[in-house]
Amino acid sequence: MTWKDPVKWEAMKNGKDCPFCLDIRLEENPYSFKVAELSQSIVRLPRNQYWRGWVIVALKRHATELFELTADELSGYWQEVALVAKAVQRVFHPVKINYAIYGNLCPHLHCHLFPQQIGNDPHAPIKQNAEEVFLTEAEYRQIIKELQAVMNGSFDSIK
Numbered sequence: 001m002t003w004k005d006p007v008k009w010e011a012m013k014n015g016k017d018c019p020f021c022l023d024i025r026l027e028e029n030p031y032s033f034k035v036a037e038l039s040q041s042i043v044r045l046p047r048n049q050y051w052r053g054w055v056i057v058a059l060k061r062h063a064t065e066l067f068e069l070t071a072d073e074l075s076g077y078w079q080e081v082a083l084v085a086k087a088v089q090r091v092f093h094p095v096k097i098n099y100a101i102y103g104n105l106c107p108h109l110h111c112h113l114f115p116q117q118i119g120n121d122p123h124a125p126i127k128q129n130a131e132e133v134f135l136t137e138a139e140y141r142q143i144i145k146e147l148q149a150v151m152n153g154s155f156d157s158i159k
């Protein structure tokens with residue numbers, strides 16, 4: 001679904017039949033695993049890890065644009081994005097983290113975190129779904145455990 005169907009798109013922007021609202025709180029959905037529920041956001045690990053370390057920080061409530069948030073929500077949301085980025089840094093050791101808010105397929109505010117590794121082309125666009133790379137259940141669980149540990153301050157004790 002995109003804005004190519006203006007009626008459905010407007011409904012989705014208003015939170016009607018929004019796929020994120022329906023399943024971002026689930027422990028698992030067809031696309032991702034829940035990593036954490038924070039004050040303003042839900043953190044999810046996509047099953048497709050073609051872009052290794054790709055994590056999504058979705059606003060808990062439905063909103064489409066940053067300007068729809070109150071000042072407190074906006075501040076809290078970005079603090080949580082930063083916390084998740086810190087976890088991505090500790091777990092995946094990127095040379096840079098990219099932060100991307102599109103919403104072109106689902107207009108529910110969410111920020112993608114893409115770790116960039118030294119071998120990556122800094123000029124290349126990120127196509128996180130160009131291929132599908134699925135991990136084992138144990139590998140997903142390990143990543144989730146490590147991200148959670150950084151976020152709750154206990155990372156060093158599990159390593």
Ligand SMILES: [Zn+2]
Binds near residue numbers: 020108
């Ligand atoms: Zn929504």
